[in-house]
Amino acid sequence: MSSLEFFRLIGDIVIYTSPIIALIYFISFIRNNKAYKVFAVYLLLIALIQLGSYYVGRGYLHKNNLYYSHYYFISQFILLSFFYYELLRNNLIKLILAITLLFVSYQFISDVSIYTRYNPLGMSITHAILVVYAMIYLYKSLQGKKEFIIVNVGLLIYLISSTLIFASGNLVLDLDFSLETKRILINVNRFLSLIFQILVLVEWLRNYRPKFKTN
Amino acid sequence: MEELLNTDDTQIINIILIAIGLLLLMALAIVLFFYFSRKKIIKAELEKARLEIDHQKELLQATIITQEEERSRIAQDLHDAISSKLNVVSLNANFLTEKDITTDDANKFGESILSVTSTVLENSRRIAHDLLPPTLSKFGLEAALEELCDEVSESGKFQINYEAQYAMGALPPDEELHLFRVAQELLNNSIKYSEASQIDMLLKESESQIDFQYKDNGKGFVMEEAEKAKGLGMSGIKNRIAILKATMDMKSAPNKGIEVKIEKPLHNSI
Numbered sequence: 001m002s003s004l005e006f007f008r009l010i011g012d013i014v015i016y017t018s019p020i021i022a023l024i025y026f027i028s029f030i031r032n033n034k035a036y037k038v039f040a041v042y043l044l045l046i047a048l049i050q051l052g053s054y055y056v057g058r059g060y061l062h063k064n065n066l067y068y069s070h071y072y073f074i075s076q077f078i079l080l081s082f083f084y085y086e087l088l089r090n091n092l093i094k095l096i097l098a099i100t101l102l103f104v105s106y107q108f109i110s111d112v113s114i115y116t117r118y119n120p121l122g123m124s125i126t127h128a129i130l131v132v133y134a135m136i137y138l139y140k141s142l143q144g145k146k147e148f149i150i151v152n153v154g155l156l157i158y159l160i161s162s163t164l165i166f167a168s169g170n171l172v173l174d175l176d177f178s179l180e181t182k183r184i185l186i187n188v189n190r191f192l193s194l195i196f197q198i199l200v201l202v203e204w205l206r207n208y209r210p211k212f213k214t215n
Numbered sequence: 216m217e218e219l220l221n222t223d224d225t226q227i228i229n230i231i232l233i234a235i236g237l238l239l240l241m242a243l244a245i246v247l248f249f250y251f252s253r254k255k256i257i258k259a260e261l262e263k264a265r266l267e268i269d270h271q272k273e274l275l276q277a278t279i280i281t282q283e284e285e286r287s288r289i290a291q292d293l294h295d296a297i298s299s300k301l302n303v304v305s306l307n308a309n310f311l312t313e314k315d316i317t318t319d320d321a322n323k324f325g326e327s328i329l330s331v332t333s334t335v336l337e338n339s340r341r342i343a344h345d346l347l348p349p350t351l352s353k354f355g356l357e358a359a360l361e362e363l364c365d366e367v368s369e370s371g372k373f374q375i376n377y378e379a380q381y382a383m384g385a386l387p388p389d390e391e392l393h394l395f396r397v398a399q400e401l402l403n404n405s406i407k408y409s410e411a412s413q414i415d416m417l418l419k420e421s422e423s424q425i426d427f428q429y430k431d432n433g434k435g436f437v438m439e440e441a442e443k444a445k446g447l448g449m450s451g452i453k454n455r456i457a458i459l460k461a462t463m464d465m466k467s468a469p470n471k472g473i474e475v476k477i478e479k480p481l482h483n484s485i
Contacts, residue, residue: 138249142256153246160242161235168231181228188235 007187014193015054019047021201028208035086035148036208042079043200046072067115069123069166074104077126080155084133087148088140096129118169127163131156147207154199158192165189277450289342296338304331348395355383356391360398360418367402373411379418385481386425393455394427394479400448401429401475409433411472427477435467 022043029040049072057065081097104122108114134156141149165185172182307324310316351359357379364377386394398416405411411433419426441449456463461479 135245138245142249142253156246157239157242161239164231164235164238171227172231175227177228181225184228185231188232192239 003187004183007183007190010187010194011190014190014197015050017197018043018050018193021197021204022047024201024204025208028204028210031210032208033086033147035083038079038083038086039148039151042076042083045075045079049075064116066117066169069118069169070115073119073123073126073166074101077101077130080130080133084130084137087137087146088133093133100126100129117173118166120167120170123166124163127159127166131159131163134159148203150199150203150206154196154203158196161192162189274450274454277454281451289346292338292342292345296342297335300331300335300338304328304335307331351391351395352388355381356386356395357381357383357418359391359395360416363395363399363402364416367406367414373405374413376413376415378416381418381420381425385420386479390459390479393459394425394477397452397455397477398427398429400452401473404448405431405433405473409435409473422481424481425479427475427479429475430472432472435469435471435473437469438465438467441467 022040025036025040025043029037049068053065053068053072056068077100078097081093085093103125104119107119107122134152137146137148137152138156140146141152165188168185172185307328310324311321311328348359348362350362360379361377364375367373368375402414405414409431411431413432415428415430417426417428419428453463456477459479461477463478464476465473466475467473
């Protein structure tokens with residue numbers, strides 16, 4: 001198997017397992033708290049966006065699917081902000097959410113052409129804010145048992161590393177690299193999101209799996 | 216030209232990849248750092264909890280030992296001061312029941328019985344008094360301490376200076392008892408070990424706190440050794456201070472006597 005096929009396989013795994021993991025999270029949806037519910041919705045939404053971008057870009061239409069990145073990072077920021085609000089219980093998170101959304105809206109209004117390209121600044125800012133939340137939560141989990149520690153670690157690793165991939169998106173496009181070169185970055189991202197998904201699954205298996213009574 | 220561009224491409228891609236790798240490494244380092252810190256913190260907390268439990272066990276043990284010692288002391292007292300004396304009474308009363316007894320003899324036995332019973336009465340009162348001085352509950356801490364000092368100075372071995380400025384009921388009765396026991400224990404220690412000739416005791420009430428000071432001019436001791444020896448008296452004093460939520464400052468050195476200052480803050484509701 002060539003490395004191209006290998007990473008293509010990883011990409012396919014990520015695309016198809018993400019809705020499955022989201023659905024798995026919905027199995028225990030009602031029994032769990034608000035943070036869990038927000039996170040399950042986040043997983044589902046991200047899975048749908050991934051499927052959509054896959055459908056448009058690769059699977060059938062072979063069209064520009066870059067605008068999906070905006071849906072991705074904005075919905076990710078909104079839902080994860082609420083997720084961390086549930087975990088950290090700090091009203092500052094809501095305020096930061098509102099300010100950042102205002103800023104991103106201003107970006108789109110002032111330059112409409114950004115829609116068909118990456119938005120490196122917006123992405124970096126939202127990712128950086130989420131990374132800060134993840135670090136704060138990690139710090140708080142030093143004492144006592146806290147929920148979502150594994151997911152939090154996964155988010156921290158994925159958000160920190162993937163920020164640069166998305167931020168360098170426009171540069172790579174503008175320099176008109178060969179397809180193989182662009183693929184390297186895409187493959188790294190696939191690999192990172194696979195790690196993230198594995199950690200999300202581990203969290204569910206360890207802490208949220210329905211426990212059947214054994215007779 | 217094409218090749219040149221390609222090398223530039225790979226260079227940029229390489230830089231991006233290296234940066235991503237570094238970021239990943241950083242994220243991992245952060246996670247590992249927190250993971251190990253967490254482990255360490257949990258370990259330290261466990262250790263703390265274990266020490267706490269050990270301390271409580273020691274306390275419990277000390278309490279039980281003290282209780283047993285107290286019981287055997289009471290048993291000894293009852294036996295020496297009451298049972299043996301009542302035996303004499305019983306024996307004498309037995310003589311009285313005999314038929315061929317002269318009036319003289321009867322009077323003699325009667326007197327003996329009277330004198331022994333009055334001793335027994337006196338002894339039983341003393342035992343009860345030692346266990347819990349009625350003065351404390353009736354007239355408060357100031358009077359009880361004064362009485363204690365009087366009793367000790369009656370022996371003639373010590374000269375005791377007692378000063379008090381304390382309104383009855385400034386402390387609740389149970390706290391008065393704790394403070395009284397502390398004073399009693401300090402006096403006991405001075406009597407038993409210190410060979411002191413002069414003892415100063417001060418009880419003072421101010422607006423915010425109660426001060427109790429105790430001083431003797433005896434032979435003193437090395438503080439560290441006393442801590443290690445874990446004398447029951449000392450641990451008793453410390454426990455009572457802890458229950459009182461008071462602070463104690465104890466100073467002593469060989470041939471320097473002992474000086475104890477206890478401060479008990481008052482939380483008067485306004």
